[in-house]
Amino acid sequence: MNDDVTRKLKNMHFFTTPAHDCSYLEGRQATTLFADPHAHIDTAVYSALSAVGFRRSGAHIYRPHCQACQACIPVRVLVDEYRSNRRQRRIWKKNLDLDVKIKTPELTNEYFDLYQRYIQERHADGDMFPADREQFQSFLVNGRIEARFVEFRLDGRLLAVAVMDVMDTALSAIYTFFDPAETQRSLGTQAVLFQLEESRRQGKAWLYLGYWIDECKKMNYKSEYTPQELYIDNRWQRLDEAQ
Secondary structure (H helix, E strand, C coil), rough: CCCHHHHHHCCCCCCCCCCCCCCCCCCCCEEEEEEECCCCHHHHHHHHHHHCCCCCEECEEECCCCCCCCCCEEEEEEHHHHHCHHHHHHHHHCCCEEEEECCCCCHHHHHHHHHHHHHHHHCCCCCCCCCCCCHHHHHHHHHCCCEEEEEEEEEEEEEEEEEEEEHHHHHHHEEECCCCCCCHHCCHHHHHHHHHHHHCCCCCCCEEEEEEEECCHHHHHHEEEEEEEEEEEEEEHHHHCCC
């Protein structure tokens, strides 16, 4: 981290939310720490914040700040050392017929229709239901200049979109939505596999996967991508060290 980034981090203000219901663990209360939403956060500073456990949602950069719970653990995959397992190789091969393009984020009818169907089928019990266009715009489009949409198409038909951020030394997997009727393709896994390959192609050291929560089944998939590092006790530890 250079002196300019260190100075900017020292001068940055952070805010905590009041306690609220946890989105992942039923019956728990959560507190969130946010970087000042009015501060100018360039790519170097954003990269540095990600390296100490922060995450992005829309234009907001945050990390969990719960005093009584440390369940949310930041995870990143070591790109150069990553090797796909048998299941992942099968999924990759199954999806070789897809056309993939990286594009600038935008709100289109095609994107929103796919997003709406995905939320309806997969997250009707969550706080993102029902989906609306304003939510899509603020969550996935009005974020940061580092954001990219990765399209996966079959004969022109949109099957999935992965949202990723391109940082100094890493890519960050922000969100993925896909056609819920295409379960046999394992498109969520395919999106991560593509981002790992893209990380390698761009010479990035890591792919950030967000937070892993041992008690949350929806997060279990993140442990499939190894070797990986977990951010515990204010330092990154390889998974075998952390266990």
